[in-house]
Amino acid sequence: xxxxxxxxVSFLSIILSVPAYAAPCYGTxxxxxxxxxxxxxxYYIQRGLEKDxxxxxxxxxxxxxxxxxxxxxSIDLKVGSGGIKRxxxxxxxxxxxxxxxxxxxxRIKFFEKDKIKLAGGFQHISVHPFVTRLNNKKYKAVLDDxxxxxxxxYDFSVIVPYAGARLSxxxxxxxxDDNRKRHMSDTGKPVGLxxxxxxxxTDKMWxxxxxxxxxxxxxxxxxxxxx
Numbered sequence: 001x002x003x004x005x006x007x008x009v010s011f012l013s014i015i016l017s018v019p020a021y022a023a024p025c026y027g028t029x030x031x032x033x034x035x036x037x038x039x040x041x042x043y044y045i046q047r048g049l050e051k052d053x054x055x056x057x058x059x060x061x062x063x064x065x066x067x068x069x070x071x072x073x074s075i076d077l078k079v080g081s082g083g084i085k086r087x088x089x090x091x092x093x094x095x096x097x098x099x100x101x102x103x104x105x106x107r108i109k110f111f112e113k114d115k116i117k118l119a120g121g122f123q124h125i126s127v128h129p130f131v132t133r134l135n136n137k138k139y140k141a142v143l144d145d146x147x148x149x150x151x152x153x154y155d156f157s158v159i160v161p162y163a164g165a166r167l168s169x170x171x172x173x174x175x176x177d178d179n180r181k182r183h184m185s186d187t188g189k190p191v192g193l194x195x196x197x198x199x200x201x202t203d204k205m206w207x208x209x210x211x212x213x214x215x216x217x218x219x220x221x222x223x224x225x226x227x
Contacts, residue, residue, distance in 0.1 A: 024220035027162050028119040028153040029198050030107055031068035039064040039224030047170045047216040053183040054089025056172045058082055058127055058143055060101050072109040082127040084143050094139050096129035115155040122148045140175040160198040168192050168215045189215045
């Protein structure tokens with residue numbers, strides 16, 4: 001119980017001391033010490049920006065790798081490609097073609113007993129699409145997507161549903177020629193509800209689906225395996 005308390009305090013200190021943003025939470029299935037998870041993921045997010053700066057949406061694909069540093073602590077890495085579309089803004093609506101994106105994070109298992117598991121994590125994704133030209137101007141953009149979450153799951157053997165909450169924010173950073181601007185997501189919606197499930201295919205392979213409500217509209221789908 002002391003370890004759980006110390007981990008929970010450390011986790012909350014981290015997510016409250018940095019800007020809180022939004023990315024897939026991965027669920028509560030974590031690699032044991034020295035174990036690898038790998039997978040392929042597709043992720044879609046749609047989110048409103050502050051004031052009259054419109055909305056952004058992004059479709060991303062990733063190769064996932066997770067490694068168990070300890071039985072209760074894992075690191076999560078991802079690399080792939082993603083695009084950005086900004087729309088419904090008063091000006092500078094641009095559709096950027098997919099190029100490089102990547103991410104990193106960690107998860108902590110706070111509690112596990114019988115079929116119930118409680119875990120938390122911090123995740124970050126950064127999307128860097130191709131530069132484009134519009135009206136004789138050069139447009140460049142980056143989408144930064146972060147979140148800190150706490151999830152609880154119940155193991156029904158074949159399926160492992162989970163739910164929880166996250167603090168989240170998505171930043172759209174764009175350059176028009178050399179003029180740089182940062183637009184944050186709607187600051188009135190920082191808290192989201194996460195619902196997802198792992199569907200076990202074999203002892204070493206599973207499918208994950210996860211969606212969010214309130215802070216952003218998002219959907220993550222992935223096929224995963226343990227090594």
